[in-house]
Amino acid sequence: MIELQNLTKKFDDFTAVDHLNLTINTGEFFGLLGSNGAGKTTTISMISTVLLPTEGEVLIDGGKVTRKSSAQKRKLSIVTQEYSMRQDMTMDEVMEYQGRLYYMPRKVIRRKTDELLEFAGLIDYRRRIVRHLSGGMKRKLMICRALMTDPGIILLDEPTAGMDAFARRQMWELLRKLQRQNITIILTTHYIEEAEALCDRVAFLHKGKLDVVDTPSNLILSLGKYAVDEATDEGQKSRFFSDRRAAIDYLDGLDPDATASLRRTTLEDAFVERIGNRIRR
Structure with a gap:
């Protein structure tokens, strides 16, 4: 379970997120929706500790998340809007590098790489250099990399931005497969139909404040x-x-x-x- 308690972020005189209170259940697919500047990415960044809150705190299973709480941070992975991968690496090399960052044994890295690339439908392209991948393949590879350490929580910041309709639907299927593994997913997106198709519940944000939380159907x-x-x-x-x-x-x-x-x-x-x-x- 993830709890956001009075989560607030200010940049000088500008309040990007304003005393946000949310509870996201284990295994839930949760959407953060809002216009540009609503505070979606800032909220994701505070959950992942990329940004530190001005006020409030983030709890995972009752434990406070800080930059020093390695046990709590290891429970989550983030997939950012930007392609944050070396362009001269192959898929195998990207995955190996991620595993080594977490001191994973080489045999485990190889096994996990095989499993995840197969899971994402990328196994036939494993030796292709990142710069030669399509945008959809890069996004899928970023998700595979995020899953390398078996996190219980995945933070997805605009994961289908810039994709064509076919690639977006492929990504939806991949995310549905993730949800069936009881992984908690927090999604930000400008594609409202994406949230309607995927999310158990959504939150509407406006100027950093929470407007409403409910199921898409309600x-x-x-x-x-x-x-x-x-x-x-x-x-x-x-x-x-x-x-x-x-x-x-x-x-x-x-x-x-x-x-x-x-x-x-x-x-x-x-x-x-x-x-x-x-x-x-």
């Missing part, structure tokens, strides 16, 4: 299962309905020349209604 139901999008002079407007019949009745009552469509409500709708409208105001 947040969608809070608006209504069905949405009607209508083109107006002011732009597209969406109305939400709890049942399909009510949505259809609304459509039937529109002007015959109106441009409108019926669809299911998404987590992105919930995010836009709660956070996007605040930003516009």
